[in-house]
Amino acid sequence: DAGVTQSPTHLIKTRGQQVTLRCSPKSGHDTVSWYQQALGQGPQFIFQYYEEEERQRGNFPDRFSGHQFPNYSSELNVNALLLGDSALYLCASSWDSSYNEQFFGPGTRLTVL
Amino acid sequence: AQSVSQHNHHVILSEAASLELGCNYSYGGTVNLFWYVQYPGQHLQLLLKYFSGDPLVKGIKGFEAEFIKSKFSFNLRKPSVQWSDTAEYFCAVNPATDSWGKLQFGAGTQVVVTP
Numbered sequence: 001d002a003g004v005t006q007s008p009t010h011l012i013k014t015r016g017q018q019v020t021l022r023c024s025p026k027s028g029h030d031t032v033s034w035y036q037q038a039l040g041q042g043p044q045f046i047f048q049y050y051e052e053e054e055r056q057r058g059n060f061p062d063r064f065s066g067h068q069f070p071n072y073s074s075e076l077n078v079n080a081l082l083l084g085d086s087a088l089y090l091c092a093s094s095w096d097s098s099y100n101e102q103f104f105g106p107g108t109r110l111t112v113l
Numbered sequence: 114a115q116s117v118s119q120h121n122h123h124v125i126l127s128e129a130a131s132l133e134l135g136c137n138y139s140y141g142g143t144v145n146l147f148w149y150v151q152y153p154g155q156h157l158q159l160l161l162k163y164f165s166g167d168p169l170v171k172g173i174k175g176f177e178a179e180f181i182k183s184k185f186s187f188n189l190r191k192p193s194v195q196w197s198d199t200a201e202y203f204c205a206v207n208p209a210t211d212s213w214g215k216l217q218f219g220a221g222t223q224v225v226v227t228p
Contacts, residue, residue, distance in 0.1 A: 003156070033215070042117075042203050042218030043157070056213050090157065094214060102214060104149075104157040 002027065004093050004105035012111045013081050021076040021108045025093030032074040033102060034066060035090040043090055049074050050096060078110075086112045115140050117206050119219035127227050128196055134189040134222050136204030143209035146187040147216065148178055152200045160202075163187065164209075174198070199226045 005024045013019050025032050031050045035043035045058035049068035063079045072093075078085055088109050092102040120135035138144060148160040161172025168180040178189045187204060204219040 040220070042220050045215050045217065048213060048215065056215055101159050102216065106156050
C-alpha cells in the first residue's frame, strides 16, 4: 500500500513565476491538507480539501490556491512567487475527522531565486 | 495569539540517557495533542496522540507523553534513548472545536544521540 506521494521532489523557480505541486493521498483517504515548512520551523497549515472543496484555510494569502480531484488527489498552486515562499511543502492525508491520523508525504522542496 | 512552544531547539545526549522534550501551548479550550517525529530522510510520522482519558499516553518505540492541563503542557519522554532516536521531534495541537484536524506545530527539537 503506497503512502502519500508528492511530486516533484525538488523545484527551482524565479520570483514572479507560478508553481503547481501535486499530492496523491494514501489509499482510502479522502482528506488532503497542505502545510508549508520553512527552514528551521515547524509545518504551518495552508488549507485542507475534502469532497473537492476547500473547507479550512490557514493564514496564507490568496496567491496560494488548491484543488482536489474526484480521485482525492490534490494540487497546490502558488502564483507570483516571492523569495519567502521557499520552503518544504508537505501534503498530509487522512480519512475525514480530526480523530484520524494524518499521514504525511515526503514533501516538495521549492526554491525561489 | 494561539501558539505551540517547544523549549529546546537542539538536544545532544548519549545512548542510554533519558530524554524529555518540553511542549507548551496557549489554547484556552480543550485540545487534541500530538508528537510527530521525522527521522533523517524520512516522512513526518506520528509518535503518539492524546485526545482524552489517561493523561499519560504511550506511543511507538518506547516513547510516552504526559498531558498536564494546568500547565498547558504535553512533554515527551523516553527513559533510555538509542542512536536510532536521532531525529527531529514536533509537538502539534488541534483545538477540539476543530473537527477537521488542522494541526498547529511547534518549531521542532533536533535530537542527536551519540554512541
